[in-house]
Amino acid sequence: MSIAVLIVDDSAVVREILSQMLSTAPDIEVLGASPDPIFAMNRMKMRWPDVIVLDIEMPRMDGLTFLRKIMEERPTPVIICSSLTEQGARITLDAMSAGAVAVITKPTINLKSFLQNASKDLVQEVRNAAGARMGALKRMARPAGHEAGGGIAPKLTADVVLEAPSGLEKYRTTEKIIAIGTSTGGTQALEYLLPRLPATCPGVAVVQHMPERFTASFASRLNGLCRVEVREARSGDRLTPGMALIAPGGRHLLVKRSGAQYVAEVKDGPLVSRHRPSVDVLFRSVAVCAGGNALGVIMTGMGDDGARGMREMHDAGARTIAQDEESCVVFGMPAEAINHGGVDEVMSLERIAHTLAGIRG
Template identity: 65%
Template sequence: MSAPIKVMIVDDSAVVRQVVRQTLANAPGIEVLGAAPDPLFALEHMRRQWPDVIVLDIEMPRMDGLTFLKKIMAERPTPVVICSTLTEKGAQATMDALAAGAVSIITKPKAGLKQFLEDAHSDLVGAIKAAARANVRKLIPSLPTIGADGVLKVPPKLTADAIISPGLGTGAGMIGTTEKIIAIGTSTGGTQALEAVLTRLPAVCPGIVVVQHMPEKFTALFAERLNSLCQIEVREAKHGDRVRPGLALIAPGGKHMLLSRSGAQYTVEVVDGPLVNRHRPSVDVLFRSCAKFAGKNVLGIIMTGMGDDGAKGLKEMADAGAHTVAQDEASCVVFGMPKEAIKLGGAKTVLPLERIPEAILAAARG
């Protein structure tokens, strides 16, 4: 048997520390080393035994979580899962933490905290297990849920069929267009990977559609951050937005995003719907719509992330004549989604992260 994942909890809320500790105590393969009310207490404990994963709050006394994260990543890089409130201030601080090297986010409300953390058991356990496998040096997302009654509740793992049917769209092959589309799907480690790719693109490049697994409220801030760093325009997608050169549209958290087509122009649809591959937005949903309505005019790219969301969709794009790319293992934070896409035969090319921008520019040249 492999050694358990050793976890340190750092949160100034006694309720959070208690509930998270109890939750993880019942999770196989996880051992809680300790729970500290602030980073300074945590450091004292961690000097005796260093954890494999840190679950970290942002707003705390004596030393805030962001300062602590930067210290850890500079001195001894360790996977960190941020446990943040869904306030605007908390969301902004969490985005800063992701930019500083945190692996993923678990969101918590300001009210009903204990019940929420009990219901979010599988998200927390899944995030910790993904973080333990993460290559955090490349930084410089779901399992079944347990209800309040303690009964395991396994949601169905729906496919993209729940949102969009497979096959060529009505009339999609009837009107010619030379407009190119870039479709990107990513999850754990993807915020840093997307920044590395999009900041290297010139102001004029094909229109880009992106699914990054991320909760509500965070995608808009993420898009704003990228927009401030990139030559291209980056923003959270709205229903009916046109996909045009020089613009990257990020799927909003909590909604699915699909590519659609009107004549020779591409637009996006932002819709509600069930979780697909236990995600909303889902990469498979976006990729299937790209296969259906763009075919060979799209370049599909799957990057770092846990699980298999996007693997089937990338294969559908490849089968529709699109060129498809998977990020290689060496440059991934978590080699999950690209690995599954490669196994299915959906990736025609496997590239390191630093070569993905040139693949996008090559697609622009046809």
């Protein structure tokens, strides 16, 4: 069966280009392209789409209000098509928190050529979204108080950023660290997980597949929800107890040893497992520098980024955890990590939060 897609955007140019791009995929059917949510709701009375591609800023009803109505009435995978601005990033994060499963960024200039060049990414995002488990998103209530490749370039491993563990780095200190990797559904999972960690938990390094310019706003949002301090990582930042560092969009995050301490290194480099930042890069760096002092967690997401790195962490003596299928929006990344033999335990998101909350730095 084909994936039925509805496009909602007030720009006639965007509606036309997105419709043409998606119509070229044999497994995607474009139901229509509406200029605002009011038109969209009338169209959806005739046939409900499998996936909605939604702009945020529109007349008559904004995209965020429309998204919340959808999630109340009939939870449906929604991809946000958002502008690359600070304001756009903040609103898009609100949309992700409300249940959107992915975001595609669009510039304010050269829009037509950008969208045409991003056609493969959009088609893949629609396919990914169609497989999302919306029930898992609904269960991730917040507590009170990609870069993807175009499919042509070779799929690179973490070898292009740093060497694999040699087995000589397995020495212990009293300081522990936690490394977390996630993608589709991960913004909601992290909003569930991180606020449940105490200020005494070990330092946390996080790779969430997210576009450039969005991670700073995401970190700021989390910081307002959490007892731990959350911020976008910078080279030289220490991973101290009560600190969570989020990899910047478009750059890799590594952890290095500095004496008895662990520090972040943010660096450029090629896409790894078709992502930057890459979970494989973070996990390998933790395997190299921390070994048994570390705990690795891989959560909801599409693809296999992190599977090899988690196996390297496991082989270096780290404890490794994968999120279970029932609580994942997309079980791809945890399933691949399990298949690679690098996972010690499989847990629900609720149990992961409880487990991490019990670890002291």
